[in-house]
Amino acid sequence: MNTKHIQGVEVEGEWPDHGLVTAHYANGDIEEEDVSEAASWLEAVEILKDHAEDMGTHLEYLQASC
Numbered sequence: 001m002n003t004k005h006i007q008g009v010e011v012e013g014e015w016p017d018h019g020l021v022t023a024h025y026a027n028g029d030i031e032e033e034d035v036s037e038a039a040s041w042l043e044a045v046e047i048l049k050d051h052a053e054d055m056g057t058h059l060e061y062l063q064a065s066c
Helices: 041-054
Strands: 003-006 009-012 020-025 030-034 059-064
Touching: 003 041, 009 041, 020 041, 041 059
Parallel strands: 009 059
Antiparallel strands: 003 009, 020 030, 020 059
16 A cells, blocks of 8 residues: 655555545544545645544544545
C-alpha cells in the first residue's frame, strides 16, 4: 500500500474517487466518513482534523474505504 504522512496523520492508499474514507480517531472511534467535497488527501485530512477537534479528539489514521 501507498502510505504517507499528511499534517501528522498517517494516510494509506490512493485517493478514492467515491470520497469515502475510514478515519481512525485517538479516542478509539473508527468511522467511515464521506469527504466527497474534498479533492485530495490534504483536503480530507483538513476536514477530518476539524471534525475530530469538534469531537474532542484528534485524527490519527486515514485510509480509502473499499
